Every structure is written in structure tokens, then in C-alpha cells.
Amino acid sequence: MKLIAGNWKMNGAGADLAEVAALRASLDETPAACRVAICPPATLIQRMAAAQTGGPVEIGAQDCRAEASGAYTGDISASMLVDAGATLVILGHSERRQGYGETDLLVSAKAEAALAAGLSPIVCVGETLAQREAGDAVEVVRKQVVNSLPLALAGQAFAVAYEPVWAIGTGLTPTLEQIEEVHRAVRAAMIERLGLAVAAVPILYGGSVKPDNARDILAVPEVGGALVGGASLKAKDFLGIIRAA
Ligand code: PEP
Numbered sequence: 001m002k003l004i005a006g007n008w009k010m011n012g013a014g015a016d017l018a019e020v021a022a023l024r025a026s027l028d029e030t031p032a033a034c035r036v037a038i039c040p041p042a043t044l045i046q047r048m049a050a051a052q053t054g055g056p057v058e059i060g061a062q063d064c065r066a067e068a069s070g071a072y073t074g075d076i077s078a079s080m081l082v083d084a085g086a087t088l089v090i091l092g093h094s095e096r097r098q099g100y101g102e103t104d105l106l107v108s109a110k111a112e113a114a115l116a117a118g119l120s121p122i123v124c125v126g127e128t129l130a131q132r133e134a135g136d137a138v139e140v141v142r143k144q145v146v147n148s149l150p151l152a153l154a155g156q157a158f159a160v161a162y163e164p165v166w167a168i169g170t171g172l173t174p175t176l177e178q179i180e181e182v183h184r185a186v187r188a189a190m191i192e193r194l195g196l197a198v199a200a201v202p203i204l205y206g207g208s209v210k211p212d213n214a215r216d217i218l219a220v221p222e223v224g225g226a227l228v229g230g231a232s233l234k235a236k237d238f239l240g241i242i243r244a245a
Contacts, residue, residue, distance in 0.1 A: 002218060002245045003159060003202050003225035005037040005122060006232025007062060007090055012040050020048060020057065022235040027056040027242075034225065034245035038232065039090050042076055049085025060088030060122070063096055066109035068117075078110075078117035089114045090227070092124045092148055094165045104147035111158070112150040120157045122204065122227065123148050125186070129166035137164070137178075138185045145189035154194040159202045161227040162186055167207025169229060176220050179205055183222035211240025218245050 008016075020038060027036065039060035040048055049059040061084075065075040081089060091114065092107035111121040125144035127137040145160060162182050167173050174182070183203050190198040202224030205217055209226045217223060225245065231237040 002034040003037065003204060004032075004034050004238075004242050004245050005039060005060065005088070005090075005159075005161075005204065005225065005227050006238055007093070007206075007227055007229050008038065008040045008044075008233060009062070009095070009229060010041055011233055012044055016233065017044070017048065017051070019233065019235045020051070023238060024052065024055050024057055026235065026239055031056060032242045032245070034242060036242055037088055039088065042081070042084070045081065045084040045086050053085075058087050059085055060090060061086045061119075062090050062093065064089050064091070064110055064114055064117075064119070066106065066113045068113065078114045078119050082117050082119060087118075087120060088122060089119045090122045090124060090161075092144075094124065094126055094163060094168060097124075098165070104144055107148040108150045111148070112152050115150075115152055115156055115158070120159070121153070122159045122161050124161045124163050124206070124227070126163040126165050126168075126207070132164065132166065138182060141182055142185050142189045145186055146193045149190065149193050151194065153198075155197045159204055159225070160186055160190065161204040161206045163206035163227060169208070171208050173208050173213060173217070176216060179217060180220045180222060183220065187222055209241060211237055211244065214241040214244035 037058040061081045064078040091110045096102045114121045127140045131140045204225040204227045206227030
């Protein structure tokens with residue numbers, strides 16, 4: 001079953017919870033043929049998780065600290081996210097890799113911590129425009145996958161999201177052939193790292209997924225779902241993508 005996950009980033013003041021209520025009402029009426037998740041800002045996790053208990057929308061976080069506790073001002077541990085009601089966590093998003101210098105090694109440590117706390121990680125990888133133009137996209141992504149996935153993930157529930165940096169929030173997307181090429185390389189790298197047990201782990205595509213391109217992208221071989229930014233903020237758009245899955 002495909003996974004459609006929304007990444008709200010630093011959006012979603014209280015009023016936007018109405019969008020989740022609308023989403024839930026629609027999914028209660030006509031259940032989705034896929035898994036649906038929303039990753040709101042950390043401050044909204046508890047309220048949203050409580051409102052979704054037993055409902056069709058899984059609630060996730062956008063990051064966590066690798067350490068379990070300690071003097072890390074401003075940070076949140078994986079077990080705190082579990083306490084709040086999260087079941088998933090996005091890790092290694094390019095906005096964190098670029099904005100906070102997060103390395104593959106750190107992302108791997110965070111994934112291990114998330115797993116230990118009972119969260120299912122969504123590990124993000126993706127090339128920059130310069131890397132794609134240099135013909136290095138597949139190799140860059142392969143290395144990110146091998147180095148960002150801890151061995152502890154073997155046999156566990158997790159996902160990898162392929163998000164070309166240049167496609168995030170730009171309205172640009174790779175061709176369907178390019179998406180397939182990288183997704184096949186991601187699968188091979190996952191198997192290289194963790195063995196054949198990862199054959200069914202979903203590889204999400206992320207980067208300017210909208211209701212009007214979702215059906216084609218989700219039909220690409222090895223695309224096991226989508227990580228959606230901007231279009232996850234409005235129930236109508238997000239539902240358009242969910243219905244395409
Ligand atoms: C994202 O940031 O994970 C993302 C895919 O954003 P958008 O859908 O807005 O490109």
C-alpha cells in the first residue's frame with residue numbers, strides 16, 4: 001500500500017487544523033486506498049494526534065535529536081515525539097541538511113534513535129541541481145542512502161524519500177524516466193546496505209507533487225508513495241493526491 005505523507009514544514013497556525021478535520025471527514029466517508037500521514041510542526045503533534053486517534057491519518061514529526069535526553073536547548077528527542085503521539089518522523093530533509101549542516105552520519109544516528117523509541121523514520125535523500133547537471137544524481141543519492149541508513153533498520157518499518165533538492169517547492173519535477181532511474185538506484189542501494197528484507201520498504205518521491213501530476217508519478221515503477229510539501233497544506237489538494245494513489 002502506498003504512503004502519502006504531508007510535510008507541513010513551519011506552517012499551520014491553529015486555524016489550519018480545520019484542514020485536517022476536513023481531510024479526516026472526507027477519509028472517514030470514503031477511505032483512502034493508501035496510508036495517509038501528516039507531519040506538522042512539533043507544537044501541533046499532540047493536538048493533532050489526539051484528534052486522529054483511531055482515525056485514518058497517521059501523525060509524524062519533521063526531525064528529532066539523536067540523543068535520548070540532555071542539555072540540548074531547543075531540541076526534541078524521539079521518545080518525546082512518541083509521548084506526543086507521533087508514529088513517524090521525517091529525517092534528513094534537504095532543508096535540514098542544507099540549513100543545519102546535517103550529514104549522512106547524523107541522519108543515520110537520528111534514524112537509529114527514532115527506531116529505538118518506536119518511531120518509523122522517513123529518511124530523505126536527493127541531489128542538488130548542480131549535481132544533476134554534472135551527471136552525478138544517481139551516485140550522490142546512492143551514497144546518501146548507503147550512509148544515512150543505519151544497519152538497525154534491517155527488517156524494520158521505515159521509508160526512504162527521494163527528493164531532488166531542485167524540485168522542492170519550485171514547481172519543477174524530474175521526468176518520469178529520471179524518477180524511475182533514481183528510485184531503482186535507491187532500491188539497489190537499500191539492498192546493498194540492508195539486504196533483501198527491504199524489498200517491500202516504500203520509496204517515496206517528493207518534490208512539487210500536485211494533484212495534477214500525482215497519478216503519473218505514483219504509477220512509476222518503484223514509487224511507493226509521495227512526500228508532499230506545499231500541496232499538503234490544503235485538504236482539497238492533499239485529497240487530490242491521496243485519491244490518485
Ligand atoms: C518537501 O519539502 O518535502 C516537498 C516535497 O515540498 P513540495 O511538495 O512543496 O515541493
